[in-house]
Amino acid sequence: MKTYRIGIYFEEGVVLTVKAESEEAAQQIAMDAVHDCGGTEYPKELTQDCVHRDFCVTDIEEQV
Numbered sequence: 001m002k003t004y005r006i007g008i009y010f011e012e013g014v015v016l017t018v019k020a021e022s023e024e025a026a027q028q029i030a031m032d033a034v035h036d037c038g039g040t041e042y043p044k045e046l047t048q049d050c051v052h053r054d055f056c057v058t059d060i061e062e063q064v
Contacts, residue, residue, distance in 0.1 A: 007058035012040065017047040 016033065020026035033042050042048045 003063040005061045005063060007060075008055060009058050010055045011053070012050065013052040014042070015049045015051060016042060017049075019045075 016030050018026040018029045020029055030046075033046055037043070
């Protein structure tokens with residue numbers, strides 16, 4: 001069996017529902033979630049609504 005490195009382009013638009021003391025705190029919670037989760041699956045308490053998702057293969061390289 002061969003091994004391949006596959007580049008993937010992935011873009012996601014999502015709306016998170018955040019409970020916080022201020023707008024700045026809500027933004028920080030959302031940004032931390034994006035950083036920690038990397039998209040697609042956020043903590044359940046943030047109630048995510050995906051508004052769009054686009055992805056494609058950018059390149060494929062056989063490993064020797």
